[in-house]
Amino acid sequence: MEQAALPEWESVLIEEAIATAERRLEKEREKASKRAIQLAREQGYHRLAVAIDHPVRASREHHGQLRLFDKDLTLFDGS
Numbered sequence: 001m002e003q004a005a006l007p008e009w010e011s012v013l014i015e016e017a018i019a020t021a022e023r024r025l026e027k028e029r030e031k032a033s034k035r036a037i038q039l040a041r042e043q044g045y046h047r048l049a050v051a052i053d054h055p056v057r058a059s060r061e062h063h064g065q066l067r068l069f070d071k072d073l074t075l076f077d078g079s
Contacts, residue, residue, distance in 0.1 A: 006014075
């Protein structure tokens, strides 16, 4: 059996629907990409804020803080 050819207006309608769907898909992809970048930025800002609020304490010394002695000695430190 041979398939009947579609009328011209129907072919145009189908092509327009496909083109519209492809444009919509491209816009959605762009929005998703922008949203992913925004979420990554927000996550970075959050990590930075947490790091500033809770710094890692490697030692009791704070840079830029004035001290009476170069190093606070304890009773058992070597002379």
